Amino acid sequence: MLRIRVLHGPNLNLLGSREPSIYGTLSLEAIDSAISKLAVELAVKVDLRQSNSEGELVTWIQETREEYDGIIINPAAYTHTSIAIRDAIAAVGLPTIEVHLSNIYQREEFRHRSYISGVSIGQISGLGPTGYLLALRGLHDHLTASKRGKLTSAQTAS
Numbered sequence: 001m002l003r004i005r006v007l008h009g010p011n012l013n014l015l016g017s018r019e020p021s022i023y024g025t026l027s028l029e030a031i032d033s034a035i036s037k038l039a040v041e042l043a044v045k046v047d048l049r050q051s052n053s054e055g056e057l058v059t060w061i062q063e064t065r066e067e068y069d070g071i072i073i074n075p076a077a078y079t080h081t082s083i084a085i086r087d088a089i090a091a092v093g094l095p096t097i098e099v100h101l102s103n104i105y106q107r108e109e110f111r112h113r114s115y116i117s118g119v120s121i122g123q124i125s126g127l128g129p130t131g132y133l134l135a136l137r138g139l140h141d142h143l144t145a146s147k148r149g150k151l152t153s154a155q156t157a158s
């Protein structure tokens with residue numbers, strides 16, 4: 001069974017309560033439960049976490065090295081500031097998809113730069129909570145294809 005850690009960054013615990021015109025009306029709990037439902041369908045084990053702390057996010061990324069196959073992360077404001085999160089993702093070397101609820105390229109200039117996109121296999125921005133579900137499907141397909149690729153090359157080698 002594939003194992004994917006899903007990380008939500010600072011202030012995303014406030015979803016549903018404020019700024020619905022930018023971030024929608026769903027709570028983080030509702031988004032997590034939609035992710036969990038899809039995970040059951042795809043037979044993926046998901047571990048869902050939110051933190052307001054950069055260091056905690058770095059620790060959770062480092063931990064994935066042993067027991068996970070991939071990462072989905074909405075680093076929130078740390079997207080635009082955190083070399084530490086970028087370095088942690090690069091260090092574990094797992095396929096990572098970056099998700100944003102809003103379209104960061106339609107917003108203020110300072111949100112146009114992501115430190116995370118260079119170490120991610122892809123980025124989904126502007127599709128609201130659906131972005132997480134697309135990321136889960138995309139990462140599942142990516143990991144399944146790369147497992148199959150490994151099997152095929154092992155078979156070819158023998």
Ligand code: CA2
Pocket residue numbers: 010011012014015016017018019023074075076077078079099100101102103104111
């Ligand atoms: O669009 C996204 O998902 C963001 O990652 C959200 C971050 C923002 O800093 C990024 O530029 C884009 C902000 C998350 C704050 O979430 C709130 C939710 C409800 C009320 C207030 C903030």
